[in-house]
Amino acid sequence: MDRAHLDQFDRKILAHLQRDARLTNNDLSERINLSASQCSRRRQRLEEAGLIRSYRAVLDRDLLGLSLVNIITVTLATHNPDNAxxxxxxxxxxxEVLEAHALTGEMDYLLKVVTPDLKSLSDFVNDVLLPHQSVQHVKTAIVLQTLKETAALPL
Known part of the structure; x- marks a missing residue:
């Protein structure tokens, strides 16, 4: 199943679950004007098709003491499959690595990393990344303000 095979009800179910994964089939039924049993069957089908990969809670970084968000770019020492x-x-x-993306261009990887403070960031870079045999160069940037952060996909 892909995006082209989703009808309006499937899209509404996905949109509502992206906002609140705790919604029951009865909750979905009320929001999209479809029976709870239909919502249940559709949700199960969307899960089985892999469109819904998991359900999770979004935690508050600040309250957990992980308020420093860092963007780190990494260049590998050599460019071969074994090193990657x-x-x-x-x-x-x-x-502490929340996201890791392989890139085209000057840098090989972009990492989104959370740490409690600057010392922890320094330890992470100097004691974990830089000594690793696959890494040649690391560049860090500290996020001053997050303007938008979401995992919700545009449907």
Whole structure:
């Protein structure tokens, strides 16, 4: 199933669940004017098709003491599949890395990293990233203000 095969009810279900994944089928039924049983069948179909990959809670970084958001760009030491694999393995074990994107252009990777403070950021860069055999260069930027942050896809 892909975007082209979604009808208006599927799109409404997805849109509502993106805003609040705790909605029951009865809640969805009231919001989109479809029976609860139809909402249940459609939700199950959307899950089975992989359009809904998971449900999760969005936590407050500040209240959890992770208020420093950092954008880090990484250049690899060599550009071969083995080195890229080693770097990916490193990232998979780092919970402070919220996002990691392979890029075209000057930098190889862009990371979104949360830390409690500047010392933690310094330790992360100097003790984790830079010593790793796959990494040649690291550049950091501290986020001063987040203007928009969402995981919701445009439907």
């Amino acid at each position: 694999r080693r770097f990916a393995e490193l990232l998979s074990g780092l919970p």
